[in-house]
Amino acid sequence: MTTLHITKASRWFGNVVAVNDITMDIGPGVTGLLGPNGAGKSTLIHMMSGFLAPSAGSVTLDDRPIWRHAESYREIGLVPEREGMYDYLTGGEFVLANAELHGLPDPGAAARTALETVEMTAAADRRISTYSKGMRQRVKMASALVHQPSVLLLDEPFNGMDPRQRMHLMGLLRRMGDEGRTVLFSSHILEEVEQLATHIEVIVAGRHAASGDYRRIRRLMTDRPHRYLIRSTDDRALAGALIVDPSTSGIEFDAAEGALLVQAVDFPRFTAQLPRLARDVGVRLLTVSPSDESLESVFSYLVSA
Numbered sequence: 001m002t003t004l005h006i007t008k009a010s011r012w013f014g015n016v017v018a019v020n021d022i023t024m025d026i027g028p029g030v031t032g033l034l035g036p037n038g039a040g041k042s043t044l045i046h047m048m049s050g051f052l053a054p055s056a057g058s059v060t061l062d063d064r065p066i067w068r069h070a071e072s073y074r075e076i077g078l079v080p081e082r083e084g085m086y087d088y089l090t091g092g093e094f095v096l097a098n099a100e101l102h103g104l105p106d107p108g109a110a111a112r113t114a115l116e117t118v119e120m121t122a123a124a125d126r127r128i129s130t131y132s133k134g135m136r137q138r139v140k141m142a143s144a145l146v147h148q149p150s151v152l153l154l155d156e157p158f159n160g161m162d163p164r165q166r167m168h169l170m171g172l173l174r175r176m177g178d179e180g181r182t183v184l185f186s187s188h189i190l191e192e193v194e195q196l197a198t199h200i201e202v203i204v205a206g207r208h209a210a211s212g213d214y215r216r217i218r219r220l221m222t223d224r225p226h227r228y229l230i231r232s233t234d235d236r237a238l239a240g241a242l243i244v245d246p247s248t249s250g251i252e253f254d255a256a257e258g259a260l261l262v263q264a265v266d267f268p269r270f271t272a273q274l275p276r277l278a279r280d281v282g283v284r285l286l287t288v289s290p291s292d293e294s295l296e297s298v299f300s301y302l303v304s305a
């Protein structure tokens with residue numbers, strides 16, 4: 001078993017608190033680290049991979065601290081968000097250099113195996129400067145995998161990938177999770193996390209906001225108050241019928257939009273009641289659209305829950 005334990009971990013830079021008192025365990029399988037930009041995902045991943053020391057609390061792999069512990073580093077592979085590659089090298093040379101840095105007994109064989117895993121054998125002798133974004137990502141992956149780590153951490157790995165490359169990487173990560181490795185990837189896109197992760201950790205503004213499987217996170221998001229913009233053939237009559245229904249907690253008339261802004265607190269009841277109530281008062285619904293579905297607003301609800 002290989003489990004990362006993050007216990008009351010914080011990291012600050014001057015007076016910026018990037019990670020604030022986070023406790024979570026990441027075990028085998030694929031975990032998605034979800035959060036909006038600037039939430040602290042990269043900082044947390046850098047602490048998990050031994051590139052940053054926590055300012056307070058601890059980050060361990062099983063019982064061993066990670067920071068400055070060579071045995072922990074041997075178990076961990078990091079695919080960073082930024083490109084830090086030597087473009088004049090070939091992909092094969094880049095992966096081989098990493099195998100040598102790890103002091104592996106047969107670096108050549110290790111590099112070949114890693115390149116094969118990411119299906120980059122055919123392009124291994126081309127210079128990195130000629131690679132597409134997806135190929136660069138795969139070579140970064142190969143160099144993170146060259147020492148066969150049991151923990152693989154990826155920072156925003158799907159950024160800038162086309163759908164085919166995305167599918168390919170998803171398949172690879174899924175396989176690694178199925179093999180029993182601990183795979184964690186960060187993302188600010190819920191759909192990406194939904195497709196791949198069996199477990200999700202949500203962080204917002206440096207704090208741990210929620211944890212669970214996709215259904216649980218989705219439910220938290222669905223159960224939050226929703227705001228709808230509604231236009232109808234008689235907004236006043238519709239508002240009168242809606243305000244007395246327990247599925248709503250407030251209604252305003254937005255003059256600029258020429259529409260009602262309705263705050264719904266019981267989502268399933270509201271969606272069932274709205275057409276019924278409209279019919280009862282003889283009003284036709286012209287527009288019903290959610291007005292605050294941005295991921296930022298969903299996240300800020302989760303963190304205040």
Ligand SMILES: Nc1ncnc2c1ncn2[C@@H]1O[C@H](COP(=O)(O)OP(=O)(O)OP(=O)(O)O)[C@@H](O)[C@H]1O
Pocket residue numbers: 013016017018035036037038039040041042043044188
């Ligand atoms: N070296 C640093 N010096 C000062 N502030 C930093 C440093 N690294 C991160 N921060 C700040 O810490 C906060 C969290 O940053 P971090 O990069 O961890 O977030 P993130 O969730 O990975 O965001 P993104 O998805 O945009 O990369 C931000 O406010 C950022 O400006």
